[in-house]
Amino acid sequence: MSALSDLSMPSSKSSEPKGLPLLEIRELSLQYGKDTHPVLQIGNLAIDHGETVGISGPSGSGKSSLLYLISGLLKPSHGKIIWDGTDITTFGEGATDRWRRDSIGFVFQDFHLIDEVSPLENVLIPASFVGWRIDAATRKRAHDLLDQVGVPLARKSTSDLSRGEQQRVAIARALLFDPPIILADEPTASLDDAASKTATDILFSLAGPNRTIITVSHDMDVIDRCARVLRFDKGALIDDSANIKAKAGIA
Numbered sequence: 001m002s003a004l005s006d007l008s009m010p011s012s013k014s015s016e017p018k019g020l021p022l023l024e025i026r027e028l029s030l031q032y033g034k035d036t037h038p039v040l041q042i043g044n045l046a047i048d049h050g051e052t053v054g055i056s057g058p059s060g061s062g063k064s065s066l067l068y069l070i071s072g073l074l075k076p077s078h079g080k081i082i083w084d085g086t087d088i089t090t091f092g093e094g095a096t097d098r099w100r101r102d103s104i105g106f107v108f109q110d111f112h113l114i115d116e117v118s119p120l121e122n123v124l125i126p127a128s129f130v131g132w133r134i135d136a137a138t139r140k141r142a143h144d145l146l147d148q149v150g151v152p153l154a155r156k157s158t159s160d161l162s163r164g165e166q167q168r169v170a171i172a173r174a175l176l177f178d179p180p181i182i183l184a185d186e187p188t189a190s191l192d193d194a195a196s197k198t199a200t201d202i203l204f205s206l207a208g209p210n211r212t213i214i215t216v217s218h219d220m221d222v223i224d225r226c227a228r229v230l231r232f233d234k235g236a237l238i239d240d241s242a243n244i245k246a247k248a249g250i251a
């Protein structure tokens with residue numbers, strides 16, 4: 001891994017804090033089917049620029065649904081999701097996709113990589129949605145990101161990589177467009193202890209005054225690294241507190 005510290009640079013696209021929270025949720029609810037009980041209901045919640053936020057709670061409490069809602073991958077049944085002053089629930093599909101590409105890097109539990117292609121091609125997947133030709137600067141950035149997360153560039157097939165390396169490819173891919181917000185859904189759930197620690201170190205090295213990390217996790221090592229922890233149960237936010245351990249740097 002050449003230089004983890006390179007990743008800790010704040011996103012160059014970060015919006016300047018304007019005194020508004022980065023994310024505001026208002027009266028949000030999600031039902032997966034008409035006439036079904038909401039699986040998530042949140043009154044008001046605000047997250048500031050640069051916060052590291054861990055989302056914890058029992059299985060089925062709505063954590064992943066929340067992450068999918070705030071990334072625009074799911075539409076709520078009611079309520080507003082306001083990022084930097086703009087309610088993304090009013091966007092059509094194309095505008096949501098553009099906003100997500102520019103603003104969010106998403107790290108999934110099961111990586112969402114294409115096994116048959118190289119790590120470099122996987123990192124470049126988001127660029128392939130933007131246009132037919134991938135420019136040299138984007139290729140170089142993908143190359144540099146893989147180098148920084150310590151993934152062997154010479155591998156032809158991503159399936160040859162260890163699971164830890166695959167998750168690092170996924171993290172590099174999430175950073176391709178230098179997003180100010182990183183969302184992660186159980187980023188260490190399928191990794192062994194050593195690989196979890198490396199992935200967690202990389203993830204949190206990305207945090208900065210203007211880069212915000214929001215992660216769902218059952219892994220206490222991940223949650224302990226977050227300065228703020230939101231706990232959910234049965235679709236409700238039951239606790240929202242500062243994490244004293246993370247603040248003291250002893251997580």
Ligand SMILES: Nc1ncnc2c1ncn2[C@@H]1O[C@H](COP(=O)(O)OP(=O)(O)OP(=O)(O)O)[C@@H](O)[C@H]1O
Pocket residue numbers: 032039057058059060061062063064065066
């Ligand atoms: N596509 C879907 N259709 C119907 N119900 C769903 C769907 N996805 C999730 N649910 C339900 O919504 C509730 C919240 O699910 P969600 O995955 O958000 O919880 P979670 O806290 O992330 O759980 P886990 O920790 O097990 O991943 C659960 O009861 C789940 O069964």
